[in-house]
Amino acid sequence: MLIPLRPGELQRLIPAVATGNQFRVSVGKPQEVLQRLMIAAIGGVITLLISQSQMSSRWGPFWLVAGVVFLLYVLWGPIVQAGQRNATLRRYPAAAIFEGEVADVITRERVENRHEQADSRGRLELVENRRTWMLLELEDEEGYLGRVAFPMDKKHQPIRRGSLIRCLVLSERKDFSKIDAFSDAWLPGLRLWVGEYPFLLRPAFEELCQLRLNNRR
Incomplete structure (x- = not known):
């Protein structure tokens, strides 16, 4: 038996933003976690070093924010991945x-x-x-x-x-x-x-x- 959903029900059942369960699944295997840690560490350190050398210029704050974003990749990476996966059904x-x-x-x-x-x-x-x-x-x-x-x-x-x-x-x-x-x-x-x-x-x-x-x- 198939019962078609009403307008808006699909979006309420499959969220655009990752839930806690979706985040845990999207974190992945230890190898994937290690890969994210390496990207976060390398990208974060490089961009923060650049920001230190550019603090006197107008680009200094940009590089500082980019460094923080890289360091938080371990957290936002799985969130973005879960959101993309949810979108495959929401569409x-x-x-x-x-x-x-x-x-x-x-x-x-x-x-x-x-x-x-x-x-x-x-x-x-x-x-x-x-x-x-x-x-x-x-x-x-x-x-x-x-x-x-x-x-x-x-x-x-x-x-x-x-x-x-x-x-x-x-x-x-x-x-x-x-x-x-x-x-x-x-x-x-x-x-x-x-x-x-x-x-x-x-x-x-x-x-x-x-x-x-x-x-x-």
Whole structure:
């Protein structure tokens, strides 16, 4: 079942500015954090040194502000990244609440990164870091709709075929004849949220589902 959102509801469910959950996800892996720290430190030190040498000129305050901005990159970098990711769904002209069931549960191994490291004999070997992902096939009374994929955790083990699931579906077409994207998803029977990234303001989505779905029954 698809229930189209009313004007403005999509923007209320997916904020333009990063939430706390979105910020935490966008911070990323330790390697990404280290990269941001290096950019912040190098960029901040260089621009602050330039500002010291330019304090007597009109460009001194500009370089000082630029140095502070660089030093705060560790904080504003994930915020900007989350905002850009939110915008990928906020831009769609058509969005609807989907209520259906899990048609199938699939697990797959994905290679997250590769790197070379020396073995006990000093020879370089390729090492792959793998992670198990869960893919949920979604369907309703009209048939197959698509899939939601996310890194698997222990809390996801209770998910079974037939589990009730709700999410947002997004499309370039008002009639939803082609589904272009999915948000994170809510399994109310398990009280469990799943998804690679927390697009939705989750309490607001749960409340909207309760209101709109109850009115349809």
